[in-house]
Amino acid sequence: MAGIADVARAAGVSKATASRALTGAGYVSEATRTRVQHAAKELGYVPTTSAVSLVTGRTQTIGVVVPNLDRWFFAQVLGGVQEALLERRYDLALYSAPPESDARREMFTHFLARKRFDGVIAVGIEPTAHELERLVDFGKPVVSVGGYDAGTSAVSIDDHAAARIATEHLLGLGHREITFLGGDPDGRQMSFGDARRLAGYWAAMEAAGARGGGRHIPSEVTMPGGYGAAVELLGDRLTRPTALVAVCDEVAVGAIIAARRLGIRVPEHLSVVGIDDHEYADMFSLTTLQQKPDQQGRTAVRLLMAQLEDPATPGSHTYEPSPLIMRNSTAALDDATSAIVTIGR
Amino acid sequence: MAGIADVARAAGVSKATASRALTGAGYVSEATRTRVQHAAKELGYVPTTSAVSLVTGRTQTIGVVVPNLDRWFFAQVLGGVQEALLERRYDLALYSAPPESDARREMFTHFLARKRFDGVIAVGIEPTAHELERLVDFGKPVVSVGGYDAGTSAVSIDDHAAARIATEHLLGLGHREITFLGGDPDGRQMSFGDARRLAGYWAAMEAAGARGGGRHIPSEVTMPGGYGAAVELLGDRLTRPTALVAVCDEVAVGAIIAARRLGIRVPEHLSVVGIDDHEYADMFSLTTLQQKPDQQGRTAVRLLMAQLEDPATPGSHTYEPSPLIMRNSTAALDDATSAIVTIGR
DNA sequence: TTGAAAGCGATACCAC
DNA sequence: GTGGTATCGCTTTCAA
Numbered sequence: 001m002a003g004i005a006d007v008a009r010a011a012g013v014s015k016a017t018a019s020r021a022l023t024g025a026g027y028v029s030e031a032t033r034t035r036v037q038h039a040a041k042e043l044g045y046v047p048t049t050s051a052v053s054l055v056t057g058r059t060q061t062i063g064v065v066v067p068n069l070d071r072w073f074f075a076q077v078l079g080g081v082q083e084a085l086l087e088r089r090y091d092l093a094l095y096s097a098p099p100e101s102d103a104r105r106e107m108f109t110h111f112l113a114r115k116r117f118d119g120v121i122a123v124g125i126e127p128t129a130h131e132l133e134r135l136v137d138f139g140k141p142v143v144s145v146g147g148y149d150a151g152t153s154a155v156s157i158d159d160h161a162a163a164r165i166a167t168e169h170l171l172g173l174g175h176r177e178i179t180f181l182g183g184d185p186d187g188r189q190m191s192f193g194d195a196r197r198l199a200g201y202w203a204a205m206e207a208a209g210a211r212g213g214g215r216h217i218p219s220e221v222t223m224p225g226g227y228g229a230a231v232e233l234l235g236d237r238l239t240r241p242t243a244l245v246a247v248c249d250e251v252a253v254g255a256i257i258a259a260r261r262l263g264i265r266v267p268e269h270l271s272v273v274g275i276d277d278h279e280y281a282d283m284f285s286l287t288t289l290q291q292k293p294d295q296q297g298r299t300a301v302r303l304l305m306a307q308l309e310d311p312a313t314p315g316s317h318t319y320e321p322s323p324l325i326m327r328n329s330t331a332a333l334d335d336a337t338s339a340i341v342t343i344g345r
Numbered sequence: 346m347a348g349i350a351d352v353a354r355a356a357g358v359s360k361a362t363a364s365r366a367l368t369g370a371g372y373v374s375e376a377t378r379t380r381v382q383h384a385a386k387e388l389g390y391v392p393t394t395s396a397v398s399l400v401t402g403r404t405q406t407i408g409v410v411v412p413n414l415d416r417w418f419f420a421q422v423l424g425g426v427q428e429a430l431l432e433r434r435y436d437l438a439l440y441s442a443p444p445e446s447d448a449r450r451e452m453f454t455h456f457l458a459r460k461r462f463d464g465v466i467a468v469g470i471e472p473t474a475h476e477l478e479r480l481v482d483f484g485k486p487v488v489s490v491g492g493y494d495a496g497t498s499a500v501s502i503d504d505h506a507a508a509r510i511a512t513e514h515l516l517g518l519g520h521r522e523i524t525f526l527g528g529d530p531d532g533r534q535m536s537f538g539d540a541r542r543l544a545g546y547w548a549a550m551e552a553a554g555a556r557g558g559g560r561h562i563p564s565e566v567t568m569p570g571g572y573g574a575a576v577e578l579l580g581d582r583l584t585r586p587t588a589l590v591a592v593c594d595e596v597a598v599g600a601i602i603a604a605r606r607l608g609i610r611v612p613e614h615l616s617v618v619g620i621d622d623h624e625y626a627d628m629f630s631l632t633t634l635q636q637k638p639d640q641q642g643r644t645a646v647r648l649l650m651a652q653l654e655d656p657a658t659p660g661s662h663t664y665e666p667s668p669l670i671m672r673n674s675t676a677a678l679d680d681a682t683s684a685i686v687t688i689g690r
Numbered sequence: 691t692t693g694a695a696a697g698c699g700a701t702a703c704c705a706c
Numbered sequence: 707g708t709g710g711t712a713t714c715g716c717t718t719t720c721a722a
Contacts, residue, residue: 003699014709019701026702027707046458050404051699053395054714061438069420069427070624079414082441086448091461093406094439096427103431113391116436224628257628260605279415283569283602348715359693364717371718372691396715399698696719706709 002043010039022047061091062304063117065107067098067124067191071221072250072278073293077123077145080297088305093117099125108134119304121145121297124191141307143300146293148192153303153315155296157322159193159275162289163200165324166245166273169287171204174333175243175271176213178205179233181255182226182247183218194221194247197275201245213241219254221247223280226254234262234270242333243271249278249288256284256329267331277325285328296320347388355384367392406436407649408462410452412443412469412536416566417595417623418638422468422490425642433650438462444470457483464649466490466642469536486652488645491638493537498648498660500641502667504538504620507634508545510669511590511618514632516549519678520588520616521558523550524578526600527571527592528563539566539592542620546590558586564599566592568625571599579607579615587678588616594623594633601629601674612676622670630673641665 008018013032020026021036022045028036039045053059064081066074078094085092095111097103112120112134119141125148135142135152142152149156163180170178180201184190190198198216205214219229226246234240234255246252252274256266264270274281277290299318307313353363358377365371366381367390373381384390398404409426411419423439430437440456442448457465457480464486470493480487487497494501508525515523525546529535535543543561550559564574571591579585579600591597597619601611609615619626622635644663652658 004701005699015700016702016710017708020708023701029707032707044458046460048399048699049459049461050395050398051714052701054393054399054699054716055701057714059395064439069414069424070417072415075414075420078439079441082414082439083448086440086442086451089455091456092439094409094423094427094437095431096424097431103428106431110434111436113389114394115391116394223625227628254628257602280568283572283599349717350715360716361694361718362692365692368717374691377691393715396698397717399700399715400717402698691722693722694720696717698717699714701713703712704710706707 002045004045004047006043007036007040007045010043011036058118059091059116060089061093061117062301063093063095063112063120065120065122065125066094066096069096073146073248073276074123076293077297077300080294081121081123081301082297083294084298084301088301090118112138115140118308119143121300121304122147123297124193141304141311143304143307145296145300146193149317151315153300153307153317155299155303155318155320156193157289157291157296158319159196160200160203162275162291162322163197163245164204165322166275166289167201167204168208169273169324170243170245170271170330171208171210173243173271173330175241176210176333177241178210178213178243178245179215179217179241180245180247181217181219181229181233182221182251183216184221191221197247215241219251221251223250223254223257226251227258228254230255230258231262234259234264240264240270242269243330244273246272246274249274249276249281249286252286252288252329253278253280253284256286267329271330271333273330275322281325281327287327287330288325289322290325291320291322347390349390349392351388352381352385352390355388356381403463404436404461405434406438406462407646408438408440408457408465410465410467410470411439411441414441417621418491418593419468421638422642422645425639426466426468426646427642428639429643429646433646435463453480460485463653464488466645466649467492468642469538486649486656488649488652490641490645491538494662496660498645498652498662500644500648500663500665501538502634502636502641503664504541505545505548507620507636507667508542508590509549510667511620511634512546512549513553514618514669515588515590515616515675516553516555518588518616518675520586521553521555521678522586523555523558523588523590524560524562524586525590525592526562526564526574526578527566527596528561529566536566542592560586564596566596568595568599568602571596572603573599575600575603576607579604579609585609585615587614588675589618591617591619594619594621594626594631597631597633597674598623598625598629601631612674616675616678618675620667626670626672632672632675633670634667635670636665636667 008015021028021033095107122144124146144154146156183194219225274288277288353360363381366373366378440452467489469491489499491501528539564570619633622633
């Protein structure tokens with residue numbers, strides 16, 4: 001529990017000098033600096049953060065807001081943010097709460113007001129008007145990841161393009177009956193990014209004049225959600241599409257499992273494309289558009305730090321790449337597939 | 346940015362009285378109390394945490410240490426902890442870093458020293474001797490979840506019993522060739538809980554005189570890990586067991602997927618039991634031993650709060666229940682199964 | 691029941 | 707370069 005006063009005494013200098021020597025701000029002779037540092041180490045001195053915060057106004061803490069922890073994307077982003085923050089010796093205050101929940105409201109009304117952090121990273125969140133307002137008059141830098149871009153800095157993939165490319169890949173293989181799988185049942189709760197994906201899908205379908213073959217089947221955005229929806233969708237041979245664009249890999253994998261159980265072979269009888277490159281993608285040979293959420297987390301931290309150092313830094317939306325990873329879940333719509341589908345009709 | 350001085354002025358009282366009225370400590374007349382509270386609300390007053398911490402010594406923050414974020418168990422625990430903390434208006438400082446990593450070392454040497462939190466919840470962690478030492482001389486209460494019980498308070502299921510029950514279930518169905526699937530390849534890194542499960546499995550096998558039919562196949566403790574290991578294990582018809590106890594549901598599900606791909610029917614040709622009751626368990630009809638990590642997280646918070654209120658509270662290990670959930674991934678070893686296995690031999 | 695004043699542990703300004 | 711000192715915003719004796 002040694003304080004800076006102890007360090008100063010041990011080094012035979014004043015508190016002021018000790019502080020300067022330790023923080024590196026201001027002039028200190030090389031000799032005293034080393035002497036003070038030595039004393040500090042000797043005594044195991046660690047500055048009391050609350051005291052530092054009180055006087056400097058900086059907390060060395062970043063607040064991170066996530067809707068939940070059990071979806072791959074969020075967990076990955078959080079991991080990346082954590083790493084990047086750790087490197088910079090920043091603490092991470094976690095606030096996870098689903099949109100529209102009491103906990104979420106509580107968070108916004110209570111915690112954000114506590115000016116406890118120097119900045120906020122909001123993951124996959126489309127804030128409500130009220131939340132947005134609070135975030136803004138919070139007066140500290142905000143960076144959003146994979147979500148709504150509220151005029152603040154943001155980082156995400158180009159969701160619209162990703163889904164478009166996925167769809168075009170399928171169209172290029174000759175598919176016309178392509179269903180978009182996943183996204184919240186009652187559209188309202190569909191996350192911002194997911195909605196953009198759906199839009200990208202429709203854009204591609206329309207551009208190819210295949211609007212008629214398109215359909216959106218909602219589902220919870222989880223593997224079981226994708227599984228359940230796919231069982232229903234694929235169970236009916238009459239209306240079954242020849243290809244699927246899934247809102248994300250978790251849903252895609254659920255669909256593949258459903259297809260297998262129904263005796264529908266992927267990719268021979270059904271092509272599936274996902275978005276994410278989830279850790280499960282490989283074991284299902286899933287063709288997908290890759291994104292690296294942990295990288296996005298790191299980028300978000302970088303953006304935030306830039307604004308912290310120079311508040312004048314303009315907000316910017318960084319789009320991370322999302323390349324197509326070809327595996328083995330898609331195939332050309334050949335005669336065999338057509339035949340099978342036709343027979344069903 | 347209203348401070349308590351502003352509130353006091355607005356209410357026509359001194360800072361001292363305002364503080365008492367707001368914190369609820371000390372005598373204040375009912376009249377002034379409401380007047381102060383009103384003024385505070387009016388001005389949108391929020392106490393500056395660093396100032397409060399500086400004088401009270403309490404940070405209203407709990408540090409949570411997890412090995413990583415993308416395993417179901419950890420994410421669930423973290424979610425439960427977050428909720429319970431939020432209710433109590435505590436902040437959650439997240440420290441996730443894999444054991445033996447630089448980040449992990451950094452965490453322990455640097456962050457824990459920052460006396461930034463009132464207590465620590467360590468999830469699924471078997472601290473090294475050095476880490477343990479730091480955690481202890483950190484001098485603040487520590488509660489561990491699902492991991493090593495360092496004489497501090499702890500909460501977990503009875504891993505040994507869970508695996509034993511799972512194994513006995515299989516033995517009761519007539520199986521003798523039962524393999525334990527999962528756990529780190531080179532035993533050393535096997536988590537404390539996982540090691541206990543393996544021990545419980547062996548205990549049951551031995552008690553049934555079936556030691557000879559037992560085997561431990563290591564694998565990464567993930568779905569792809571279980572998948573990969575199961576493909577190898579089940580691919581060889583000569584040595585294939587008739588039943589599997591998986592270290593957790595993720596591994597169990599990976600094994601089921603592998604079995605299906607190999608044309609091995611579950612449960613007709615292969616019985617599988619998991620541990621967890623993961624959100625995927627249902628869609629695979631997985632029989633498993635249920636645990637509720639989020640509850641464990643909540644319990645951990647309760648234990649911690651008790652110690653915070655009264656440091657004399659003795660540490661205690663709370664065991665949460667882990668009931669057997671019967672679904673449809675296990676079946677009696679009947680003639681059919683035996684026949685199939687025999688043919689293979 | 692209330693108010694004045696003394697810290698909590700650091701930083702930062704201003705003389706020296 | 708270095709040392710006194712005011713200060714950050716609040717809680718908490720101690721008197722009144």
